[in-house]
Amino acid sequence: MDLIEAILIAIVEGLTEYLPVSSTGHMIFTSSYFGIQEDDFTKLFQVSIQFGAILAVVALYWRKFFNFSKFNFYIKLALAVVPALILGYLFDDYIDAVLGDPIPIAIVLIIGGFILLFIDNYFKNPTIAHEEDISIKKAVTIGFWQCLAMMPGTSRSAASIIGGMQQGLTRQTAAEFSFFLAVPTMLAVTCYSVFLKTYKVSGLKGYELLMQSGDNLKLFAIGNIVAFIVSIIAIKFFIGVIKKYGFKPWGYYRIIAGALLLIYFIYIK
Template structure:
């Protein structure tokens, strides 16, 4: 992977992390389309640049994240992230195996798109319009819904937003809570990938892969910077779209993208 390819993947990450289209699927497809060899560093890079996207949420919503008097806010996020941490650790190897096969990911992309076409009409009477009104129980349940995103192509954002709406949140509130929940979730995933996980081929930890060469470290830093800038723009754009149009545009996009990618990878195995 060269610098231009690293920037392209980071742009894709920033654009797709917080919208319900699956950033993992899009990064995998981008890598395949541009012929980027999927070695251990590329796998690490695709996960670790989520750190830049995390910072976008923290910066945009800094008043909530640094209001230490709101202990319930931190408690809800801490409890909501537990299911993903436990199941993510248990199924890490199986998830990696699926990441190497784009066909099922494209299929999941299509199925998720069909779900999004009908999601606005499914939950007619939301009762929670503010984050402060989300109970601990509701937050934990949304965290369980988030676990559906362990199947690449599902989208962490889509799973947690649907979970929020199922718990009575308005679509705007569900989207914002999904952003908040992404911070501890992706911070944990990035920390695990950098410091705890041993990569199969190289048998190195993530930080060892980064320091293996100056280029690796530079690409990591550039990738996170690009993902941060693009994610800031994408979050504002996404909130505007769902307020005006709901989730149908994302559903149609997923179906079209999934079909095209399914055709592409079927013809180019």
């Protein structure tokens, strides 16, 4: 991976992490286009730059994350992330196997797109407009919905937002709670990938891959900075779009993008 490839992948991560379009799928397509997807450092990089995206949410919603008088907020996030931590650990090998094949990811993109076209009509009467009104039970239920994103191409954001709307949250509240839930979820995944996971090709831990060279550390740092800046822009843009247009634009995007990617990987590459 060179510097330009790292920056482009980080831009893709920042643009798509909080949109219902699957950041993992987009990064896999990007790295596959560059011919570097099978490289262990690339796989680590794609996960570790989520740390920059995490910081974007904390920076934008810092009053929420550092309001220690409302301890219930932290309890809800801690319990909601448990299903993803357990199932993610159990199915890690399966997820890695799917990540190597872009075809099923493109198909899932298309299927998810059709779901988003109709999701606004299905959940018409939300009753919860503020995070404070989300019960612990509802938060945990949304956490289980988030687990659907273990299939690359589904989108963690889409799964948790749909789960929120199914639990009676407004579009904006569901989106914002999805952002909040992303922080402990992606922090756990990033820490696991860097400190605990052994990568199959090299046989090295994530931190060993990072420490292999100064270039790896430089790419890691730059990738996180780029993902942080782009994520801030993307989050503000996304909230504005769903307030005005709902989820249909993202549904159309997923269908078109998935179809083009299928054509590319089946007939061109």
